[in-house]
Amino acid sequence: MPDKKTMRANEIAQAALAVFSTNGYALASIEQIAQEAGIGKSTVYEYYKTKEDLFLAAIMEGAEEWTNDLKAIGKDTSDPIKRLALIAEMYLESCQEDQKGTRMFLEVIAQTCLQGGIFFDRPHLIRELHQRIVRVMVDYLLDGVSRGQLKPDIARNAEKICINFMAFLDGILMHGLIEVGYINVREQIALFLENMIPLLIDDADNSQNGIEHHGRTTQRLKTG
Amino acid sequence: MPDKKTMRANEIAQAALAVFSTNGYALASIEQIAQEAGIGKSTVYEYYKTKEDLFLAAIMEGAEEWTNDLKAIGKDTSDPIKRLALIAEMYLESCQEDQKGTRMFLEVIAQTCLQGGIFFDRPHLIRELHQRIVRVMVDYLLDGVSRGQLKPDIARNAEKICINFMAFLDGILMHGLIEVGYINVREQIALFLENMIPLLIDDADNSQNGIEHHGRTTQRLKTG
Amino acid sequence: MPDKKTMRANEIAQAALAVFSTNGYALASIEQIAQEAGIGKSTVYEYYKTKEDLFLAAIMEGAEEWTNDLKAIGKDTSDPIKRLALIAEMYLESCQEDQKGTRMFLEVIAQTCLQGGIFFDRPHLIRELHQRIVRVMVDYLLDGVSRGQLKPDIARNAEKICINFMAFLDGILMHGLIEVGYINVREQIALFLENMIPLLIDDADNSQNGIEHHGRTTQRLKTG
Amino acid sequence: MPDKKTMRANEIAQAALAVFSTNGYALASIEQIAQEAGIGKSTVYEYYKTKEDLFLAAIMEGAEEWTNDLKAIGKDTSDPIKRLALIAEMYLESCQEDQKGTRMFLEVIAQTCLQGGIFFDRPHLIRELHQRIVRVMVDYLLDGVSRGQLKPDIARNAEKICINFMAFLDGILMHGLIEVGYINVREQIALFLENMIPLLIDDADNSQNGIEHHGRTTQRLKTG
DNA sequence: GATGAATGAGTATTCATTCAT
DNA sequence: CATGAATGAATACTCATTCAT
Numbered sequence: 001m002p003d004k005k006t007m008r009a010n011e012i013a014q015a016a017l018a019v020f021s022t023n024g025y026a027l028a029s030i031e032q033i034a035q036e037a038g039i040g041k042s043t044v045y046e047y048y049k050t051k052e053d054l055f056l057a058a059i060m061e062g063a064e065e066w067t068n069d070l071k072a073i074g075k076d077t078s079d080p081i082k083r084l085a086l087i088a089e090m091y092l093e094s095c096q097e098d099q100k101g102t103r104m105f106l107e108v109i110a111q112t113c114l115q116g117g118i119f120f121d122r123p124h125l126i127r128e129l130h131q132r133i134v135r136v137m138v139d140y141l142l143d144g145v146s147r148g149q150l151k152p153d154i155a156r157n158a159e160k161i162c163i164n165f166m167a168f169l170d171g172i173l174m175h176g177l178i179e180v181g182y183i184n185v186r187e188q189i190a191l192f193l194e195n196m197i198p199l200l201i202d203d204a205d206n207s208q209n210g211i212e213h214h215g216r217t218t219q220r221l222k223t224g
Numbered sequence: 225m226p227d228k229k230t231m232r233a234n235e236i237a238q239a240a241l242a243v244f245s246t247n248g249y250a251l252a253s254i255e256q257i258a259q260e261a262g263i264g265k266s267t268v269y270e271y272y273k274t275k276e277d278l279f280l281a282a283i284m285e286g287a288e289e290w291t292n293d294l295k296a297i298g299k300d301t302s303d304p305i306k307r308l309a310l311i312a313e314m315y316l317e318s319c320q321e322d323q324k325g326t327r328m329f330l331e332v333i334a335q336t337c338l339q340g341g342i343f344f345d346r347p348h349l350i351r352e353l354h355q356r357i358v359r360v361m362v363d364y365l366l367d368g369v370s371r372g373q374l375k376p377d378i379a380r381n382a383e384k385i386c387i388n389f390m391a392f393l394d395g396i397l398m399h400g401l402i403e404v405g406y407i408n409v410r411e412q413i414a415l416f417l418e419n420m421i422p423l424l425i426d427d428a429d430n431s432q433n434g435i436e437h438h439g440r441t442t443q444r445l446k447t448g
Numbered sequence: 449m450p451d452k453k454t455m456r457a458n459e460i461a462q463a464a465l466a467v468f469s470t471n472g473y474a475l476a477s478i479e480q481i482a483q484e485a486g487i488g489k490s491t492v493y494e495y496y497k498t499k500e501d502l503f504l505a506a507i508m509e510g511a512e513e514w515t516n517d518l519k520a521i522g523k524d525t526s527d528p529i530k531r532l533a534l535i536a537e538m539y540l541e542s543c544q545e546d547q548k549g550t551r552m553f554l555e556v557i558a559q560t561c562l563q564g565g566i567f568f569d570r571p572h573l574i575r576e577l578h579q580r581i582v583r584v585m586v587d588y589l590l591d592g593v594s595r596g597q598l599k600p601d602i603a604r605n606a607e608k609i610c611i612n613f614m615a616f617l618d619g620i621l622m623h624g625l626i627e628v629g630y631i632n633v634r635e636q637i638a639l640f641l642e643n644m645i646p647l648l649i650d651d652a653d654n655s656q657n658g659i660e661h662h663g664r665t666t667q668r669l670k671t672g
Numbered sequence: 673m674p675d676k677k678t679m680r681a682n683e684i685a686q687a688a689l690a691v692f693s694t695n696g697y698a699l700a701s702i703e704q705i706a707q708e709a710g711i712g713k714s715t716v717y718e719y720y721k722t723k724e725d726l727f728l729a730a731i732m733e734g735a736e737e738w739t740n741d742l743k744a745i746g747k748d749t750s751d752p753i754k755r756l757a758l759i760a761e762m763y764l765e766s767c768q769e770d771q772k773g774t775r776m777f778l779e780v781i782a783q784t785c786l787q788g789g790i791f792f793d794r795p796h797l798i799r800e801l802h803q804r805i806v807r808v809m810v811d812y813l814l815d816g817v818s819r820g821q822l823k824p825d826i827a828r829n830a831e832k833i834c835i836n837f838m839a840f841l842d843g844i845l846m847h848g849l850i851e852v853g854y855i856n857v858r859e860q861i862a863l864f865l866e867n868m869i870p871l872l873i874d875d876a877d878n879s880q881n882g883i884e885h886h887g888r889t890t891q892r893l894k895t896g
Numbered sequence: 897g898a899t900g901a902a903t904g905a906g907t908a909t910t911c912a913t914t915c916a917t
Numbered sequence: 918c919a920t921g922a923a924t925g926a927a928t929a930c931t932c933a934t935t936c937a938t
Contacts, residue, residue, distance in 0.1 A: 005918095026250030030912060040920040042914080051912060103337060110330055112247040113323065113401040126402050160415050163399060163407060164392065169393025175387060178339040178350050183387060191384050195423055205414040253928065264903040267932080275929065436912090456922090464753040474698030474784040478908065490910080499908065518935040529764060535747025547785065554782055560774060560833060561849040562696040574850050609862050611847060611855060612840065626798050639832050647867055677897095702933060714935080723933065874901045 009047045009057070012037050016058040021103040025055055025111060025118065033099075052118050055111070056125070062104050063129045070136050080144025081197055084165070086191050087137065091169040095176060095185065102173040137162040151202045161200075168192055230236070233271045233281070240282040245327040249279055249342065251337060251361045276342050279335075280349070286328050287353045290318075294360050304368025311361065315393040319400060319409065326397040337431050361386040368424075375426045385424075392416055401420055457495045457505070460485050464506040469551040473503055473559060473566065482621045500566050503559075504573070510552050511577045514542075518584050528592025529645055532613070535585065536637045537619040543624060543633065550621040585610040592648075609648075616640055681719045681729070684709050688730040693775040697783060697790070724790050727783070728797070734776050735801045742808050752816025753869055756837070759809065760861050763841045767857065772821060774845040809834040817871075823874045832870075838870055840864055 015037035019028045030051060032043040048054040073086045094101025111117035112126050119126050139160040144150035154161060169189070176185035239261035243252045254275060258265045272278040297310045318325030335341035336350050344348050365382040368374035378385060395415070400409035463485035467476045478499060482489045496502040521534045542549030559565035560574050567574050589606040592598035602609060619635070624633035676787070687709035691700045692800050701742045702723060706713040720726040766773025783789035791798050813830040816822035826833060848857035 016384040022339050024250075024334055024341070026248070027338065027340045041912095042435065042920055042922090043918085045913070046920095047918070049913095099337065105394045106334055106337075109398050109402055110248055110334060113298065113327060113330075115246050117248070123402065123404070127406065130399070130403060131406075157415065160412055164396065164412055164416050167395035167399050167412070168388065169395070170398065171391035171393070172388065173393050174333050175354070178333055178347065179354060180347070182351065182355075188384055188388055188391070191381065192388055195419070199419055203244065215911085227910095229900090255928080265929095267902050268906075269930065270901070273930095307924085449709055453921090468789050472698070472782055472789070474696075475786065475788045477906085489908095490925070491923050493909070494922070496923095497909095502760055540870065551785060554778065554785075557846050557850055558696055558778055558782060561771065561778075562699065563694050564699045565696070571850065571852070575854065578847070578851060579854075605863065612844065612860055612864055615843035615845070615847050615860070616836065616840040618846065619839035619841070620836065621844050622781050622842065623802070626781055626791075626795065627802060628795070630803075636832055636839070639829065640836050643867070643871055680897095701931085713933095714900075715898055717934070718897070718899095861922095 005047075010061070012039070012044060012047050013054070013057040013061040016054050017100070017104070020055060020058050020107060021098070023061075024103075025107055027049075030054075041216075047048040055118055059108060061105065063132075066101065067132060067136065068134060070165070074136070074140060074143075078143070078147070080140055080147075080149050081201065083140045083144075084197070085193060087140075087165075088169060088193060091173060092186060092189060095173045099173075099177060102177060105170055108175065134159065134162055134166070137166070141200075149189055150200050154200055165196070189208070229271075234285070236263070236268060236271050237278070237281040237285045240278050241286055241324065241328065244279060244282050244331060245286075245324040247323070248327075248331055249275075253364070254278075267408045279342055283328065283332060283347055283353075286325070287356075289361065290325065291357060294357060298360070298364060301372070302367070304371075304373050305425065307364045307419075308367075309417060311389075312393060312417060315397060316410060316413060323397075323401060326394070326401060329394060330398065357389070358383065358386055361390070364422075374424050378424055453495075458509070460487070460492060461505040461509045464502050465510055465548065465552065468503060468506050468555060469510075469546070469548040472551075472555055473560070475500075478502075492629045496596065499661045503566055507552065507577075510549070511580075514549065515580060515626070517583065518537060518581060519629050522584070522588060522591075526591070526595070528588055528595075528597050529649065531592075532645075533641060534615075536617060536641060539621060540634060540637060547621075547625060550625060553618060582607065582610055582614070585614070589648075598648050602648055640653070677719075682733070684711070684719050685726070685729040685733040688726050689734055689772070689776070691780060692727060692730050693734075693770070693772040696775075697779055699725075702726075727790055731776065731780060731801075734773070735804075738773065739804060739808065742805060746808070746812060750815070750819070752812055752819075752821050753873065755812045755816075756869070757865060759837075760841060760865060764858060764861060767845045769828060770820060771845075771849060774842070774849060777842055778846065806831060806834055806838070809838070813872075822872050826872055837868070 010032070010191050016028075018031045019033045019036050022028075023032070029040050030044055033054070036043070044054065048057060069090055070087065073083050073090065075088060077083060088148040091101070108119070108126060112123055114120065138158045141150060142155060142160060145152055145158075147154045172183075172185055172188050172192070176183050176188075233388045236257070236386050240252075240257045243257045243260050244447055246252075248255070254268055257278070261268070266280065272281060294311065297307050297314065300310060301307060315325070326376050332343070332350060336343040336347055338344060365374060365386060366379060369376055369379045369382075396407075396409055396412050396416070400407050400412075460481070464476075464481045465479045467484050470476075473482070479493055481502070484490050485492070492502065496505060517538055518535065521531050521538065524534060525531060525668050539549070556567070556574060560567040562568060562572055586606045589598065589610060590603060593600055593603045593606075618634050620631075620633055620640070624636075626632050684705070688705045690702075691705045691708050694700075695704070702716055703713050705726070706716050707715070716726065720729060741762055742759065745755050746763070748758060749755060763773070780791070780798060784791040784795055786792065809829045813822060813834060814827055817824055817827045817830075844855075844860050844864070845859055848855050848860075
């Protein structure tokens with residue numbers, strides 16, 4: 001059970017996450033965050049030494065959530081294809097309402113590669129987060145292979161496949177952000193999965209491994 | 225032959241593009257841009273009324289370049305698959321040295337979807353740019369179909385396919401930005417193309433249409 | 449008993465009044481005002497959102513003082529002629545030392561009628577102040593009439609008379625400002641009063657109403 | 673006949689007068705003035721070394737006009753009372769349309785008494801202008817006296833009377849500026865004259881000196 | 897003689913951060 | 918522990934003025 005101090009710190013990080021993801025790091029002000037958290041401006045500094053620290057904490061908060069959601073998928077189903085679909089669904093949801101997820105991703109990249117950005121000279125922090133997430137997804141694939149649900153030869157490429165998958169998801173969400181109403185992100189993802197899945201599974205083995213027909217999986221995505 | 229005023233304006237936009245893509249909009253100062261352009265701070269204001277205007281001009285400058293490069297590919301070859309590979313190559317190059325392209329893309333998205341961002345309440349500006357680029361790529365696909373080089377039934381999905389392609393490319397470049405040295409973007413793209421190409425072509429027709437074997441195409445990507 | 453915040457705000461407004469009346473709105477810098485108030489530049493902005501706001505507050509501060517002084521005269525004496533003399537005296541004093549009063553009046557007019565001035569498109573703010581002052585003076589006159597000290601037929605013109613009186617006072621103070629040492633404002637006002645007073649009083653009634661001889665009143669003005 | 677250079681300089685001064693009187697010295701920009709004059713910004717500097725110089729020239733231009741108008745009145749009539757009325761009329765007109773006159777007066781005072789103002793440390797320039805104008809008016813009065821149209825004993829006070837008259841006129845015009853629509857400047861002036869005139873003339877002598885009845889004079893003012 | 901182009905000095909305003917209470 | 922108050926550093930933008938052509 002976390003002590004009071006830690007709980008308060010988390011509340012503030014949550015508020016910060018909301019504000020940072022709405023306005024971006026540069027345009028977000030400590031005052032705004034304090035208001036969002038319902039506390040005084042200087043109280044923020046009792047918990048975080050600098051705005052950078054707070055941003056970092058907010059990122060960690062978000063990454064934690066994200067990783068947990070990702071891991072939860074592993075418990076929901078053991079069908080690797082379903083897992084991919086659920087991951088896609090998770091990404092989709094992250095941009096459905098407030099787009100918090102995608103926006104933070106954006107901000108993280110910006111702060112990592114822009115000179116003067118927070119992570120510009122500590123890219124390892126981000127790299128670690130990134131790899132933690134990749135690892136979970138890779139494990140899903142390898143798990144599928146070891147259960148005989150996925151083609152054995154993808155094991156070799158598992159990491160690349162996952163990275164490409166994530167890259168696509170992040171990319172399409174971003175394009176969705178700037179083309180709201182024009183690009184139907186859900187359909188785009190469904191199309192992607194439709195093409196991707198056959199590459200992963202050994203069709204001959206499907207019926208024998210208790211994997212349900214994946215037309216449904218992607219169908220579900222398409223119809224929301 | 226552009227007049228002096230226009231040329232100078234372009235020079236400044238170029239300098240701005242460099243600084244904005246390095247530091248991002250918020251952290252870039254007019255002074256920096258002026259220095260980069262080798263002129264005085266207030267001279268910038270002789271050509272652009274506000275920082276926002278300048279950013280817009282820089283974006284347009286970049287988008288123009290980008291679209292031209294994209295269109296040039298159409299003249300280099302009429303093989304649609306080669307065209308895709310060249311597009312991928314073009315994206316790759318954009319992040320190889322200075323990453324100007326990807327960074328500006330990042331900044332544009334941020335300024336479009338962040339509250340208080342420059343394009344937040346004029347998203348049409350960006351949408352138009354985006355669609356202009358999509359259209360060129362779609363034309364390449366449809367061209368391939370009409371020449372019988374690509375499967376006829378992709379025509380229906382041409383736009384979605386292109387958007388997914390772009391989304392992936394943008395996504396992987398970004399991941400590449402934060403995982404420099406760890407992710408080999410070139411290989412990731414090669415893998416993506418390897419899987420994508422068979423979906424586009426009608427294998428039976430290959431030999432008859434003078435399309436060279438695409439193993440080579442992706443091979444070239446892999447080995448740089 | 450005003451709270452701390454209000455008191456500080458007043459202090460700053462006082463300082464602003466001093467600086468604005470010395471340098472005028474355009475030439476006064478926030479930094480100067482902050483120095484005058486003995487605080488940091490940005491502290492000013494904790495109390496006033498903009499320079500305009502601060503100017504407005506300073507004006508109100510000044511107007512408040514002015515109106516209070518004017519009203520105090522009503523308590524000092526009930527002789528309407530004496531009241532006029534005291535009003536004149538008050539104006540005189542306002543330009544004797546630092547000329548704060550006249551200068552602010554100048555600045556207010558300028559900001560009201562100059563395009564781009566602060567009050568140019570909200571003249572009602574100033575009009576209200578103006579009328580508040582006129583009303584007090586008019587009341588003095590009407591009071592004198594109802595007590596039988598002034599001619600009954602001036603009641604009809606009371607407002608015009610007051611406005612002319614104020615106009616003259618303001619005008620002569622201004623001329624005094626640019627002719628320091630050459631124009632003796634005190635004597636000019638005395639002359640004006642000398643001519644004005646007979647128009648207000650019913651000479652026949654003087655002795656009966658306990659009004660002292662007004663030669664003295666104006667005499668006092670002349671000799672300071 | 674003025675050479676080309678002088679004429680151009682005058683044109684510019686005229687344009688400056690227009691802009692300065694509209695926006696005030698501080699808010700007027702050289703560019704605006706250049707535009708008003710239909711020339712390039714830097715051309716202004718061919719004729720006037722600094723903005724201050726230009727303002728000075730504009731003032732002189734205005735003062736010249738003003739003095740000429742004032743002197744013209746002397747030629748229009750030899751009736752001193754009529755002259756006063758015409759002077760009042762002249763002031764009135766100066767604020768009827770564009771209020772150029774009053775605004776410049778305002779600006780001159782401001783620049784004279786505000787620290788950092790143009791005339792702050794060369795008040796003699798303004799004093800001289802002022803006195804030139806006073807002198808003309810004084811001459812009118814003395815002329816009236818010497819012709820027996822005005823009371824002999826006002827000669828002693830002639831200057832004071834004129835200054836008070838001017839002070840009033842300037843004052844009422846200013847009040848008119850901030851109370852447009854509420855104060856009827858014309859009526860206020862008429863009232864002032866009504867009270868002033870009897871102090872100047874020896875009623876008994878009127879018929880003998882060919883002065884028309886002055887009710888008409890002020891009447892004309894009242895009805896515009 | 898006229899001007900387009902360039903610029904430095906100046907100013908309002910914002911905001912992360914500190915500190916006394 | 919929480920915070921109101923204070924502030925310095927940073928930055929977009931303006932404008933009088935200069936100068937080469």
